[in-house]
Amino acid sequence: MAAKAMAGALGRAMLQRGWSLVSTRESGSSLRTQHVLYRAMGIGGIPTDEEQATGIEKMIMQAMKTGKDPFNMLKPKEYAGTKDDPHIVPSVTNKRLVGCVCEEDNTAVIWFWLHEGDAQRCPSCGAHYQLVPHHH
Amino acid sequence: MAHQAHAFHMVDPSPWPLTGATAALLMTSGLAIWFHFHTLTLLYLGLALLLLTMIQWWRDIIREGTFQGHHTPPVQKGLRYGMILFITSEVFFFLGFFWAFYHSSLAPTPELGGCWPPTGILPLDPFEVPLLNTAVLLASGVTVTWAHHSIMEGNRKEAIQALTLTIMLGFYFTALQAMEYYEAPFTIADGVYGTTFYVATGFHGLHVIIGSTFLAICLLRQIQYHFTSEHHFGFEAAAWYWHFVDVVWLFLYVSIYWWGS
Numbered sequence A: 001m002a003a004k005a006m007a008g009a010l011g012r013a014m015l016q017r018g019w020s021l022v023s024t025r026e027s028g029s030s031l032r033t034q035h036v037l038y039r040a041m042g043i044g045g046i047p048t049d050e051e052q053a054t055g056i057e058k059m060i061m062q063a064m065k066t067g068k069d070p071f072n073m074l075k076p077k078e079y080a081g082t083k084d085d086p087h088i089v090p091s092v093t094n095k096r097l098v099g100c101v102c103e104e105d106n107t108a109v110i111w112f113w114l115h116e117g118d119a120q121r122c123p124s125c126g127a128h129y130q131l132v133p134h135h136h
Numbered sequence B: 001m002a003h004q005a006h007a008f009h010m011v012d013p014s015p016w017p018l019t020g021a022t023a024a025l026l027m028t029s030g031l032a033i034w035f036h037f038h039t040l041t042l043l044y045l046g047l048a049l050l051l052l053t054m055i056q057w058w059r060d061i062i063r064e065g066t067f068q069g070h071h072t073p074p075v076q077k078g079l080r081y082g083m084i085l086f087i088t089s090e091v092f093f094f095l096g097f098f099w100a101f102y103h104s105s106l107a108p109t110p111e112l113g114g115c116w117p118p119t120g121i122l123p124l125d126p127f128e129v130p131l132l133n134t135a136v137l138l139a140s141g142v143t144v145t146w147a148h149h150s151i152m153e154g155n156r157k158e159a160i161q162a163l164t165l166t167i168m169l170g171f172y173f174t175a176l177q178a179m180e181y182y183e184a185p186f187t188i189a190d191g192v193y194g195t196t197f198y199v200a201t202g203f204h205g206l207h208v209i210i211g212s213t214f215l216a217i218c219l220l221r222q223i224q225y226h227f228t229s230e231h232h233f234g235f236e237a238a239a240w241y242w243h244f245v246d247v248v249w250l251f252l253y254v255s256i257y258w259w260g261s
Helices: A009-016 A055-065 B016-037 B041-067 B073-106 B129-152 B156-183 B191-223 B233-259
Strands: A019-025 A031-037 A087-091 A095-100 A110-115 A128-133
Touching: A087 A095, A095 A128, A110 A128, B016 B041, B041 B191, B041 B233, B073 B191, B073 B233, B129 B156, B129 B233, B156 B191, B191 B233
Parallel strands: A087 A128
Antiparallel strands: A019 A031, A095 A110
16 A cells, blocks of 8 residues: 555655565565665665755755745745735845836836835836835 | 755866866977977876876766765756757867868869879778777777667666677777778878878777777666766766767768768
């Protein structure tokens, strides 16, 4: 049963990340197969990023695992832009330049500085933007 | 921790671009001096400086990427673009020689006897060593793909075996081609046939040697645990280059060896 569960993508992903399947049988009971964490060096011999990544590559990898994107590598999330659901703008300092494309395909981008504190509104379309500073 | 607010790599100041440019200067002027004054000193100096530049520059890249972790996803993406663009430029390089070949062979001039192969030229039998060479390179394409899958699956032993086999096949091709060059009944000086044949296959052979060297570096790095199952772009770049070398051979074989005989 466990073996069937591990045959899928999750099983492969776990095996890639240093988990290994170990079967044990205690006297009198049936076979028990469970996952044990080994370093990939122990099974295949090639390390994984999990084990060996270093520096800023590692920092980014670990941040992305928790859903964070400290260097804005991904597309910004979509928000309604209303007072209750403002556009969240992450920043490394207490202000950041925002360029608002008020309507799709607008060629005139509305640029303004977004400061720490209360949400500000785009001077053209009124969409709400909220700065969220976070320091490394 | 990181003292930068972005995921890119601002490279530390490096002397290798300057030494590389100096090497280029010494090699070009060295070639001219060799032509006119029959002395190879300047050329050798340039080649030595080039070799040292390549070793140290690429060594630094390995240090920055593998040991210092500067090769984040956007940086790696840039490296991929770079390798693709470089290989594309090499494709155009070879396109020129194919153009020259077809220009001369599609409408052979009266001086050649109005035929191709030209009068007096004994072309190599495409179904002898050239066909073996084709099989060798195609097989090496398979083994390099095997090596890649081994790396991705975390299988160290097979990765090393497959990569070693690929390099051995590359050497086998080079050895066979060297023997062919030695034994061939025509030389580079034998009219436009000799020119197009040896310049095109010669540059290809040089690229086989370059590709084999790149793969050999990857083998050394793989043995030293540089590659992870997810991040091994140096190997991927070498594999792309190797496939490119293979494809160029296929075009050479069909055009020059087969159709051209």
